[in-house]
Amino acid sequence: MPTIAQFQGIIIYMYWAEHGVARLHAIRGDEEAVFAIETGDVIAGDMSKKAKKAVKAWIVLRREALMENWRRGRNGLPFERIPGPDQ
Numbered sequence: 001m002p003t004i005a006q007f008q009g010i011i012i013y014m015y016w017a018e019h020g021v022a023r024l025h026a027i028r029g030d031e032e033a034v035f036a037i038e039t040g041d042v043i044a045g046d047m048s049k050k051a052k053k054a055v056k057a058w059i060v061l062r063r064e065a066l067m068e069n070w071r072r073g074r075n076g077l078p079f080e081r082i083p084g085p086d087q
Contacts, residue, residue: 011028022037023037028047040059061085
């Protein structure tokens with residue numbers, strides 16, 4: 001699982017072979033959720049309200065870089081690391 005970011009105890013990663021809606025995965029402890037990049041909505045799984053809020057805010061802040069990573073993955077290219085919200 002290629003990690004693209006880490007912040008506030010949350011690990012963000014993407015998969016190369018995923019299709020459909022541009023998405024990312026977030027893990028914090030035993031919680032895991034999948035977020036749509038374009039909307040920030042949770043499309044699978046669940047996390048605490050605080051963790052979801054942090055991930056959604058980060059998606060808004062880094063949406064352009066996240067979409068570029070999604071395109072890179074779809075083209076078989078390695079993902080780039082993306083800074084956390086406070087970097």
